[in-house]
Amino acid sequence: MAANKKLLVLPGDGIGPEVMREVVRVIDWMDRKRRVSFDLVEDLVGGASIDARGAPITPDTVARAKEADAVLFGSVGGPKWETLGFDMRPELAILTLRRELGLFANLRPAIVLDPLLNASTLKPEIVKGLDLMIVRESTGGIYFGEPRGVETLADGSKRGFNTEVYSTPEIERVARVAFDLARKRQSRVCSVEKANVMESGLLWRQTVTALQQREYPDIELSHMYADNCAMQLVRNPRQFDVIVTTNLFGDLLSDLASMLTGSLGMLPSATLGAPDSSGRRHALYEPIHGSAPDIAGKGIANPLAQMLSFAMLLRYSFDMQEDAEMIERACTNVLASGLRTADVMAPGCAKVGTHVMGEAVLRELDKLAG
16 A cells, blocks of 8 residues: 555534544554555635635635545534625535535435444334435535526515526436445435426436436336435335435435434545546545534534544545444444443443544554554
8 A cells, every 4th residue: 555645634613623633643543553654734624714814715725635635624614704794604615625626426324333223313123224325416406506696676675596407417427426336235226306396306317217227227226206205214214225316405315314323423424526537536525513613622522423534535535445444343343332422422321522532443443453
């Protein structure tokens, strides 16, 4: 394994720097114990970048992201920047990176670990063994479509408008990611839209169906309306293997699915671009829990989602399956030992903070590495 894998680390705001600090300790551990070195470059995004540089993200930071083999992202946003206006919101940092790096496929796993079975608000028999993947299109749809804006009408009232728009190539490329993932899982894909009331949804359904028939006849394809999918995720989530859906519906459904596992603080994500001729692709990895400004600076945030995001980075950017599985196993073993941060606390367990949880994962990695 060659050294000098280039990582751009963007801790961001809120609890981002706190949980990222624990991941950097894991990266240092890999350098010492696994002889795998990474060249780390840290930069500012979100509110931190607004404070220091006057913008949520700068062209220099985008350039560094393009040069990196992968980007490890923390979280952005908070009340401090909510009054700055729409064009200065910290969240523009992640939207800009998705657009500039062509990160069109967002992968959000929802896995119920046995030690956290009782952390879910659903009955254990409903979520036990849950392992699903939501593939969300992330550079198109209503978040990026034009025209968009707020206009003043003749009577002085205002109208806000956004456009949901998808092309055949946009749909095909994200569907291919879902089908390829399904081939390594249970070979089942559920495509989710609102084809009954939206023309873009009808095109989505037709395009995914044609692609499956043409290139993936070995994959079982089903279709579901987004509102029914939300209901089915709560009623019987284990019926799903891979879900592929639009930007808007993926945003909503993946957050819903995250709570099946008990805590937003446990779930990682990856956002991938298209591979180039050499097979290299831009990729960004982040936890889905957000900046959690209410607990920022208190040292109580759960760092496991950020660590599991790093495990996804090892798997999808560097094909380091063994190391990715080791980190995932270490996190599971620590939870099984009874250590918990506040978000996944349970009776009979020991409540610990961010640093102690990170320390426990490092100790477990020492055991697993032998």
